[in-house]
Amino acid sequence: MADRWASTNLPSRSEQREVKRAALISQAAKAFKARGFQATTMDDIASSLGVTKGALYRYVSNKQDILFECFMSSNRIGNAAIARANAFAGSGLEKLQTFILDFIENYLAHNTAGGAMVDIDALFPEQREQVIAERDRIDAALRKLIAGGIADGSIAPGNAKLAELTVMGSINWIPSWYRPDGSWTPQLIAQTMSSIFSDGLRARPASNPAPRKKPARGR
Structure with a gap:
């Protein structure tokens, strides 16, 4: 019985191939980060x-295949973060915080292509x-x-598209300056950037200005 259990839990040949391919892509991504694509x-x-x-050619055809997988990995991380944010039972602002925290932490932990991620024109x-179609959906x-947060009053009224572009532009640039051996962990970066964006977008209670005093009439 033990042998049968072990045999059914051994990785298949196709699974072993995917593990090796993933390791290849991860190592290649590090090379892209160090030298440039x-x-x-x-x-x-x-x-x-x-x-x-x-x-190498048993697993990929060329460098573009590797870069493509780096981009698609980023998209998968983004889709997962969107799903978790939408499933969160909270305000629009809290959903945004959930997305930023989840995306940044996983983006840095599992996607190491760094500056190569700006080389989208190098793809076929x-x-x-x-890549662009999937990114546009995210x-x-x-x-x-963000528009939902504006509607429920947790995010200040404004341009949802511009807010989204600001958030994603900042996140996508992180790998160009992030260093895994530095003092800033993915968790710290995620928490700090989440606070920066949520504080900037949070709706403020309207202040009631003090009534203006009428000027005294001269005698």
Whole structure:
């Protein structure tokens, strides 16, 4: 019985292949971050993994495939953060905080492509179209979330699209300056940026100005 249990829980050949492919992409992403996408060659990636370039081609066809997977990984993280935010039973502002916390923490923990993530034009046209379409869906979902906060009064009235672009623009730029060996952990960055954005977008109670005194009439 024990042997049967063990055999049914061993990773299949396809699962082992996916694990190796994920490790390859992770290592390649680190090379992109260190050297830049354009300056990194398949030879560099193979050398960093300690394998031959021929072995790499068993898992990916070219550098663009690796960069594409980095972008799609980011999109999957964004979609998961949107889902958690929408499932949160709170105000629009609290949902926004949930999204920012979840996205930043997981983005830094699982997506290490760094500055290469701005090289979207390096992708093949069909890859770029797929990445942009998925990214646009995430952006639209975040705008809807912010608009919901404006509607429920937890977020100050304003331009939901501009707010969304500001949030995502700041988040997407984090890997260009974040250092895993630095003193700022993903959790600290996520909490700090969540506070910055939520404090800036939070609705303030309207203040009632003191009534103006009428000037005294001269005698």
